[in-house]
Amino acid sequence: MNFCLLVEFLFLDNTIRYKRYEKMAENVDKHILKNGMVVLGEPMVGVESVAFGFMLPAGAARIPEGCCGASNVITDWIFRGAGDKNSRELGDALDGLGLHRASSVSSSNITLGAALEAGNLTEALELYADIILRASLKEDQFELAKQLAIDSVRALDDEPRQKVMLKLREQFYPPPLGRSTAGNIEELKVITAEQTGQIVKDNFNLSQTIFAVAGKYDFDSICRQIEDLFATNISTALGTPYEGRLSAEGSETKDDGRERSKYVHIDNEGAQVHIGLMTETVKPTDEDYYNARVAVSVLSGGMSARLFTEVREKRGLCYAIGARYHSLKEAAGIMCYAGTIPEKAQETLDVIIGEFERLGEGISEAEISRAKVGLKSALILQSESSSSRAGAIGSDYYMLGRVRSLDEIKNKIEQTTTNLVLDFLRNNKFKGFTVVTIGPKKVSI
Secondary structure, eight states, X not given: OOEEOOOOOEEETTEEEOOOEEEOSTTOEEEEOTTSOEEEEEEOTTOOEEEEEEEESOOTTTXXXXXXXXXXXXXXXXXXXXXXXXXXXXXXXXXXXXXXXXXXXXXXXXXXXXXXXXXXXXXXXXXXXXXXXXXXXXXXXHHHHHHHHHHHHHHGGGOHHHHHHHHHHHHHSOTTTTOOSSOOHHHHHHOOHHHHHHHHHHHOOGGGOEEEEEESOOHHHHHHHHHHHTOOOHHHHSOOOOTTSOOTTSOOOOOOSOOOOSEEEEEOOSSOEEEEEEEEOOOTTSTTHHHHHHHHHHHHSSTTSHHIIIIIITTOOOSEEEEEEEEOSSOEXXXXXXXXXXXXXXXXXXXXXXXXXHGGGOOOHHHHHHHHHHHHHHHHHHHTOHHHHHHHHHHHHHHHSSOOOHHHHHHHHHHOOHHHHHHHHHHSOOOSOEEEEEESSOOOO
């Protein structure tokens, strides 16, 4: 690991202190605050924008039982007034900086981020410090935020493709990892402002928070500002862990007593059957990770990939199909979606599973080459977006404890070969499929 000394001027009692910043992967900076918050940065040449994200340990799997959806309520509620600003004033202040806001909920984290013109970053961070540390959390605003979360879950009835994949993750991952990131209406209806406020207090844990920034910025200045804005006493930043939920390291799970069926069907009188399928694979920390990614790309990396060709083009079984790699810190799987008509649902599922199972029987050099080109193209597109890079370096650090450089990822993809991918597939056979369908007709597995 390479290190470089960057000078930070901290004027304290008229003295100048020097701090060592760690240079992680090529072009990626890292600094850890006194309260434990990790600050990561990746400068991007030739851009005038900057993007940032705070990853707070308050995701769907980390909150108490019976509060599924509270994380989504929180992402709205904390923006309804913070510091000395009410909801309207805070919104005006954020809009006045030209922020493109982006909040999301994952299994482990709530991410609060934005992309903006680089010159407004200092003011934006001041506002986000208020949002994270000094949100007003007024009860009347809570009811509005809760209703929006309930409406979002109900809206999934009009988005069966999204709904089937949320249910698929719930069935595939052990509890609480698979807990819906959208929420559960019955649980949302009964949660209170007091409960949710306590979740904010207990889970907005600075010692486990990652801040990632990418684009045009000054890392020394950011570290000084973040240290000042978030200089919270460690004893008040640690939070109180809940028994039976994810631990601070994100590894503890607890069986909630539910029987997780390998097949779940949700009745719907629509004209289509939406099929979600998932099977276990290696995690990002595994040495076969890149072989797994290339294998998935052979299955579903474009119009010449196996699933599109065999299921849609040759047989005309479905109007939409695709598969992708999906991982949490604790587990990973390959998830697949297909949309078809009821009369073709069973055959569609059978052919998809058949394509998964026969992948290890042989892959051509041309297929491997196309898969690698597709993965590298996606990497290049990501490298040109400050928002994508901020999200990627934060996710890398959370998942791996380090940040991979773009060159490292590219080289790892290049090093995969047909034989290595086939060896991986033969040693990690796809089996134990979890299937969820939404529509007027069930299938058999």
